[in-house]
Amino acid sequence: MKSKKFLYLFIVVTVLIVGVIGYFGYRTLSQESTLNEYQTQQLAKTRVAQTQDFILQQLGQKQIRLSAILAYLKLDPLSLNTLIAQDSDIEALFVLEHNKLVFPDAYNPLNQKESRFVELITPIIQDPAILIAKQHQSDDKRPDSGWYVMQEQQQPVLIYWHKLNNQIIGFKLSYVKLLSDIVSSIDFNYEPDSLIISDNGQVLYQSLTRAYDKTKQPTYNQALPFPLHAWKIDYYASNNSNYSLYYFTLALLAIAILAVGTIALSLYREFNRATRLASQQVSFVSQVSHELKTPLTNITLYAEMLKEMEQEEESQNTHYLEVIISESRRLSRLIQNVLTFTKSPKINLQPVDINQLLAQIHTIFTPVFEAKGIHLALSVEGHLNTHSDIDRITQIISNLLSNAEKYAPEGKKVQLSACQDDENIYIRVRDYGKGLPDKELKPIFQPFYRVKSEITEGVTGTGIGLTIALQLAQSLSGTPMAENRDNGLEFTLCLPRT
Incomplete structure (x- = not known):
């Protein structure tokens, strides 16, 4: 019955996961589509503004040029006719003095072009104030x-006028020349998008040579300011179909759902077995550890009492008792490792003198290493200090030294060293054993993982020492690392200096 309930719960969870994946896939697709539309719109606005600035700049340059001409222009008929004939930007010009037309002189014979021009500007001659009507006026100054x-x-006629004392001089700008200068100077390449400049619906410029769909709405359009207010810029973004994005997203969703279903079936078959196995491992290790603590405490206590008695009698057995006590303490640490693996003690942060701490650890482990003919060397570069948990650092280093003692005794030497840089402190335990295959360097920190090789044959262990070292290091914002050397293996504990 319990198994069926778990099965139903597992099915519900799987369906929920698939639903969540589908929901977030749909949301991602919608957001991506909205983002694409927004980016396209912003790109269109930017390019239309860029084109408008260019057109207004061309018109502004002509305005500056006409203003500069006025600085040296003589207003006699010969000079004015010469200017009209020689300047391609000017089709015609007029001069009003005291609101009367003085050029062209309507009282003298005019050619056909001059007659049409005089007829065109008749409203200006009759009321010159209309020139100012379209200009921006302030309260204290008239343009x-x-x-x-x-x-x-x-066809539009652009007239630039300028008032000098009692005279008003107006230039009829060549509209064809203005269009020619703008079209020949535009060098914006917006392919595959299209940009169209029109005047009252008449196309003046199109960025693409191919025809465009007149029924299609522009992505963005904008009318130019006065005096080119009849001009409009239409920007057509290319048809970037989102179908590929939809199909790609749907394919990913299908793959994700299929993968979740496959994983769910596999996990369901393995979950119970893995759960039971993990529970048995943790329960067994915890129970054995608790059972061993009491007799081990008694062994250590009686060994210390014997050592005190032997010291008073100056016996030769003192050295053996020291080994017994050291081994008992090491066994206590191993048991404490097991208990730490099943619990999460609180971190006790305090100032830590790394030099002093490593010296103490070196003193504790030296007898154990000497008993196996291993020389334990200690070297520290400078005076190292940090703010951390001294017990956790001690346990990490003890685990690393215990591994070197168990798995690399044939090297006859182990180096315990420490150094620092601007940000971190590095504590290293280096042995001179046979090392490990590179593929085994990463999984050795996994729980209950033991390397299957000749160096582990005949050596007992729980497979959690390095796992505990990893967990303790991470709780201190540190990192343990393992690296093969030319001869042996080196473990490094990286800790922040502050």
Whole structure:
């Protein structure tokens, strides 16, 4: 019955996971589509603004040029006619003095072009104030120059005027020359998008040579300011279909759902067995550890009492008792490792003198190493200090030294060293044994993992010493690392200096 309930719960959880994946996939797809539309719109706005600035800059340059001409222009008929004939930007010009037309002189014979021009500007001659009507006016100053727009045979006429004392001089700008200068100077490449400049619906410029769909709405459009207010810029983004994005997302969702279903079936078959196995391992280790603590405490206590008695009698057995006590303490540490693996003690942060701590650890382990003919060397570069948990650091280093003692005794030498840089302190335990295959360096920190090789044959262990070292190091914001050397293996504990 319990198994069926677990099965139902597992099915519900699997369905929920698939649903969540599908929901977030849909949300991601929607957000991506919205983001693409927003980016396209912003790109269109930027490019339209860039084109508008360019057009207004071209018109502004012509305005500056016409203003500069006025600085040296003589207003006699010969000079004015010469200017009109030689300057391609100017189709015609007029001069009003005291609101009367003085050029072209309407009282003298005019050619056909001059007659049409006089007829065109008749409203200006009759009321010059209309020139100012379209200009921006402030309360304390009236403009003395600006643009005036008219229509002649359904074609716009741009007149730039300037007032000098009692005279008003107006230039009829060549509309064809303006268009030619703008079109020939535009070098924006927006492919595959298209940009169209039009005047009252008449296309003046198109960035692409191919025809565009007139029924399609532009991605973004904008009318130019006065005096080119009849101009409009339309930007058409290319048809970047989102179908590929939809299909790709749906394929990923299908793969994810299939993978979740496959994993769910596999996990269901393995979950109970793995759970029972892990529970048995933890329970067994914890029970054995608790059972061993009491007799081991008694062994250590009586060994210390015998050592005190032997010291009083100056016996030769003192050395053997020291080995017994050292081994008992090491066994206590191993048992404490097991208990630590099943519990999470609180961190006790305090100032730690690394030099003093390593010296104490070296003193404790030296007899054990000497009993196996191993020389334990200690070297520390400078005076190292940090703020950490001294018990956890001690346990990590003890685990690393215990591994070197058990698995690399044939090297006859183990180095315990420490150094630092600007950010970290590095404590290293280096043996001169046979080392490990590179593929075994990463999984050795996994729980209950033991390397299957000749160096572990005949050596007992729980397989959790390095796991505990990893957990303790991570709780101190540190990192344990293992690396093969030319001869042996080196473990490094990296700890922050502060």
